[in-house]
Amino acid sequence: LRKNTMAKKKKVKEEEVEKKIYPSNVLGLDISTACIGASIVYDDGINEPEIKYITHIVPKLPKDKTGIEALILRKEIFERDFLTKIKEMNISECVIESPIKHAMSGNSSAQTIAQLLQFNGLLSEAVYRVLGIVPNYVTSFDARMQSFPELLSVRKFNKKGEVYPIKHFKKALKDGNLVLFGTYPFDCDKKSIMMDMVKEKYPDIEWVKNSKGELKKENYDACDSLVCALAYINTKRYGELKPEVTYSEINETDDTWEVKYITKVWNNTYNKAIVIKKETKV
Secondary structure (H helix, E strand, O other), X not given: OHHHHHHHHHHHHHHHHHXXXXXXXXXXXXXXXXXXXXXXXXXXXXXXXXXXXXXXXXXXXXXXXXXXHHHHHHHHHHHXXXXXXXXXXXXXXXXXXXXXXXXXXXXXXXXXXXXXXXXXXXXXXXXXXHHOOOOEEEOHHHHHHHHOHHHEXXXXXXXXXXXXXXXXXXXXXXXXXOEEOOOOOOOOOHHHHHHHHXXXXXXXOOOOEOOOOOEOOHHHHHHHHHHHHHHHHHHHHHOOOOOEEEEEEEEEOOOEEEEEEEEEEOOEEEEEEEEEEOOOOO
């Protein structure tokens, strides 16, 4: 029975490998009713993913168009002005940021959530009909974690913005408790952090700026679409994300605790360090 089970697992893994599409142009979408971020990323399964295209689409309508009619008209604009134009780019896969995270956050009204879900469904259908692709979905949380796993670390601050005491770090390291944005305060601007990560990794991207030379807010939707595509590519290449702490040490001086540790995600390792002042309660 054990041999049969092992054989079945091996067969499933082999089938999963065969399902991977290489080379591939991956379409990433971040959908809101006001603006749609879109990215096309080339993935050959070996080299660094290459950004082929990154943009945003703002479907503008007359003010008298509301409700489901407005969503349908925005879908038609997206289909006409974007999907039909990229049809010849040999898109083979699509990943869309799932609206589920918005629905569970409690920060949006029921009407807003309903509209977002409806619009997501309309655009998913358009992708399938125009490009012949069944979309995949990823939450914003998973997209951020899987695209930039170096953001995973031991939680540094409590909800009051205070650095945790040393006993917290000892337990977190022992348990391998790594969290997304762990080195940032709870109320950090996550969209700005992701923008900074993308700008550092892809300095050649030309972002849209206003007359003052400042980044326009639509860039953040484009950035989120790229994050979705990168996350999808990483999980396709490396499988389920299982972060772990592979090494840690805590050194004490008269005034501080110095915490050093190494995290491992997939085949990559990241060196982490934090210095805690002794006035932080032990």
